[in-house]
Amino acid sequence: MSERTLEFRDALREAMSQEMRANKRVFLLGEEVAEYDGAYKVSRGMLEEFGPQRIIDTPISESGFAGMAIGAAMMGLRPIVEFMSWSFSLVAADPILNNAPKMLYMSGGQFGCPIVFRGNDGAGGQLGSTHSWCVEGMYSNVPGLKMAIPAFADDAKGLLTTAIRDDDPVFFLESERLLALKGHVPEGEHLVPFGQALVRRSGDDVTIVSFGRPVHFCLEAAEALEAEGISCEVIDGRTIRPLDLDTIVRSVKKTNACVVVDQSWSFGSPGSEIAAQIHQACFDDLDNHVMRVHSADVPTPYAWNLEQEYLPNARRIAEAVRSALYVA
Amino acid sequence: MSSLSDPAHATTGGRRPLADRTSATPDELLDWLRQMLLIREFEVRTMQAYQDKKIGGFCHIYIGQEAVAVGCTAAVQHADPIVTAYRDHGHALARGMDPKYCMAEMFGKIGGCAKGKGGSMHMFDKPNNLYGGHGIVGAQTPLGTGLAFATKYIDEVIEGGKSRHVALCFLGDGAVNQGAFYEAKNLAGLFHIPVIFIVENNGYSMGTAIHRGTTMSHRLISKGEAFGIDGYEIEGMDVIDVQREMKAVADKCRETSRPAMVDMKTYRFKGHSMSDPRKYRTREEEEVWEAGDPITRLRDALIEEGLIDDAAFKALNREVKLQVRSSIEWADASPEPDITELFTDVYVEKFGPYLGTSMPQIVTDQENDR
Numbered sequence: 072m073s074e075r076t077l078e079f080r081d082a083l084r085e086a087m088s089q090e091m092r093a094n095k096r097v098f099l100l101g102e103e104v105a106e107y108d109g110a111y112k113v114s115r116g117m118l119e120e121f122g123p124q125r126i127i128d129t130p131i132s133e134s135g136f137a138g139m140a141i142g143a144a145m146m147g148l149r150p151i152v153e154f155m156s157w158s159f160s161l162v163a164a165d166p167i168l169n170n171a172p173k174m175l176y177m178s179g180g181q182f183g184c185p186i187v188f189r190g191n192d193g194a195g196g197q198l199g200s201t202h203s204w205c206v207e208g209m210y211s212n213v214p215g216l217k218m219a220i221p222a223f224a225d226d227a228k229g230l231l232t233t234a235i236r237d238d239d240p241v242f243f244l245e246s247e248r249l250l251a252l253k254g255h256v257p258e259g260e261h262l263v264p265f266g267q268a269l270v271r272r273s274g275d276d277v278t279i280v281s282f283g284r285p286v287h288f289c290l291e292a293a294e295a296l297e298a299e300g301i302s303c304e305v306i307d308g309r310t311i312r313p314l315d316l317d318t319i320v321r322s323v324k325k326t327n328a329c330v331v332v333d334q335s336w337s338f339g340s341p342g343s344e345i346a347a348q349i350h351q352a353c354f355d356d357l358d359n360h361v362m363r364v365h366s367a368d369v370p371t372p373y374a375w376n377l378e379q380e381y382l383p384n385a386r387r388i389a390e391a392v393r394s395a396l397y398v399a
Numbered sequence: 400m401s402s403l404s405d406p407a408h409a410t411t412g413g414r415r416p417l418a419d420r421t422s423a424t425p426d427e428l429l430d431w432l433r434q435m436l437l438i439r440e441f442e443v444r445t446m447q448a449y450q451d452k453k454i455g456g457f458c459h460i461y462i463g464q465e466a467v468a469v470g471c472t473a474a475v476q477h478a479d480p481i482v483t484a485y486r487d488h489g490h491a492l493a494r495g496m497d498p499k500y501c502m503a504e505m506f507g508k509i510g511g512c513a514k515g516k517g518g519s520m521h522m523f524d525k526p527n528n529l530y531g532g533h534g535i536v537g538a539q540t541p542l543g544t545g546l547a548f549a550t551k552y553i554d555e556v557i558e559g560g561k562s563r564h565v566a567l568c569f570l571g572d573g574a575v576n577q578g579a580f581y582e583a584k585n586l587a588g589l590f591h592i593p594v595i596f597i598v599e600n601n602g603y604s605m606g607t608a609i610h611r612g613t614t615m616s617h618r619l620i621s622k623g624e625a626f627g628i629d630g631y632e633i634e635g636m637d638v639i640d641v642q643r644e645m646k647a648v649a650d651k652c653r654e655t656s657r658p659a660m661v662d663m664k665t666y667r668f669k670g671h672s673m674s675d676p677r678k679y680r681t682r683e684e685e686e687v688w689e690a691g692d693p694i695t696r697l698r699d700a701l702i703e704e705g706l707i708d709d710a711a712f713k714a715l716n717r718e719v720k721l722q723v724r725s726s727i728e729w730a731d732a733s734p735e736p737d738i739t740e741l742f743t744d745v746y747v748e749k750f751g752p753y754l755g756t757s758m759p760q761i762v763t764d765q766e767n768d769r
């Protein structure tokens with residue numbers, strides 16, 4: 072079998088196109104998704120294949136079109152809503168947080184919302200504070216939604232396919248910085264189940280848990296630490312809700328040390344939640360408390376050097392690992 | 400142009416013969432009367448139950464506005480989806496929800512339409528195509544647009560035919576000032592979505608008289624014109640007028656697959672919610688509107704036409720009272736939701752602490768009837 076490689080963005084498109092071919096209830100809407108081919112070219116060519124009734128350019132009205140898509144999902148359609156950036160989803164907070172994840176509950180099981188919200192999440196390249204939101208920090212707080220955050224092209228396809236078929240609202244977080252990343256992507260149907268973390272690199276001394284773009288920073292740090300004789304196990308969580316705690320716990324019981332790396336701010340974040348859960352599950356196995364590496368607790372800066380330092384970069388991860396292992 | 404302080408439209412009744420005013424059959428007319436009586440009686444008992452602390456939270460009474468929900472619902476087909484705000488008991492009953500599920504919902508019982516998880520402001524009825532009761536002012540307007548979008552998508556893309564549904568999206572006059580409504584109108588106008596925004600203009604949002612919060616309140620439909628949305632002003636106190644004029648609006652939207660906006664002039668006879676002493680309006684104003692009571696109006700028209708006599712009206716009233724009384728008994732007898740219900744309906748499938756979904760009785764009962 073040939074090792075076909077695709078860019079992350081093309082893997083996303085392949086998932087959407089394959090699902091749209093298979094199911095007429097699936098459609099894509101968002102700003103610039105049709106005639107412009109997508110602000111980041113994720114939906115390139117989809118208008119030609121599926122036509123304007125299913126690839127829908129919306130005006131710049133996140134609250135309106137997110138709410139509209141939720142209404143459509145209540146009637147059994149399966150919309151994919153592209154936010155040009157998750158940063159812009161903040162003006163749609165009411166429909167995406169107050170309607171989509173609560174409809175099933177408030178209607179006593181009558182109306183679910185099989186909908187995917189997807190788009191760029193996290194710092195891009197020097198976009199400043201308004202455009203660099205890591206919404207996992209705020210949105211993962213809400214029960215009723217699922218949250219997937221792929222780090223590699225094959226997972227981009229596999230997780231998005233699963234998201235589209237899922238009957239619950241899925242918040243799908245992509246990183247603009249990863250869209251051009253190439254990797255092997257299976258050609259046919261490819262599903263990655265939610266709630267299954269993946270060990271990206273195995274090691275014995277410390278467990279590093281992350282998801283999304285920072286997984287790459289973790290792998291970079293692990294590589295550097297290898298030269299110092301520190302063996303890191305890097306876990307790619309892949310979904311935040313549901314969270315695969317079992318895989319993490321299994322690893323921590325082996326390494327007895329853990330660093331959680333999360334690109335959102337530290338206060339009330341997935342990172343703090345995961346650290347708490349590890350402490351609870353592995354209290355007797357840990358040789359040190361769980362260390363956390365987050366984006367700095369400040370608005371995202373513009374200047375290149377400041378932004379690099381702000382992110383949970385490889386250097387900061389390596390420092391946290393040494394500290395976790397009491398290495399001076 | 401009439402305004403709320405102008406009593407003219409509160410008393411303009413049809414003096415023309417019924418045959419000129421409606422094509423409804425006598426049975427239909429009697430059914431509208433029954434529905435309005437049911438809503439009235441239901442709301443009276445709801446207020447009592449609230450005082451008795453059987454109902455918690457916020458609770459908004461529909462008395463005075465009955466002709467709107469009944470007339471609008473009668474103007475469309477059962478398959479046409481409906482969505483509304485938190486003043487939703489009337490819409491649920493007019494859509495055909497058995498009052499026992501509605502009452503049990505407010506009592507926080509498992510027999511409630513949403514198993515007691517929604518409450519007064521959040522009534523849902525899938526078999527009757529009621530997509531909620533929504534508590535956030537204006538939030539239902541993009542949703543209603545989405546319901547109509549979905550009917551059109553299903554009719555055209557999935558079934559390959561012509562769009563043949565409309566959605567009714569009710570909102571209050573205060574909701575007109577929510578940003579989401581403007582986005583919804585632009586989308587509906589742009590995409591030719593057959594949604595009808597029905598502004599139940601009762602003149603007040605809580606204690607704010609419409610002119611104190613809303614520009615162009617003398618011509619609300621101007622707020623649709625900017626989006627290419629046809630506007631209609633309808634007197635909402637006479638169910639015959641409401642049904643006839645709404646039927647014309649709905650037929651046109653269905654035919655052309657276009658949105659519409661209706662300024663439906665009405666009045667809530669009670670306070671905003673159960674805790675409102677109504678200091679912001681005068682007793683005189685209330686009396687003018689009460690003189691145009693939609694139930695009295697239809698009753699008198701039917702008596703004049705010889706379709707009903709006093710005895711028959713009393714019998715109908717008695718029937719409705721019994722129905723509401725037995726709904727209360729049913730709701731009282733319905734158990735509280737089992738504590739496990741806390742963790743159902745969060746996600747469709749079972750995982751972690753979540754128990755998956757189970758359908759409420761309102762759905763299973765109606766499926767069994769079929």
Ligand SMILES: Cc1ncc(C[n+]2csc(CCOP(=O)(O)OP(=O)(O)O)c2C)c(N)n1
Binds near residue numbers: 575
């Ligand atoms: C976004 C939002 N803001 C405020 C409220 C509180 N609130 C509930 S009802 C209401 C008044 C709305 O009046 P209107 O739309 O005219 O509807 P009516 O009560 O007259 O039916 C307000 C301010 C709310 N529920 N949602």
Ligand SMILES: [Mg+2]
Binds near residue numbers: 571572573601603605
């Ligand atoms: Mg009002």
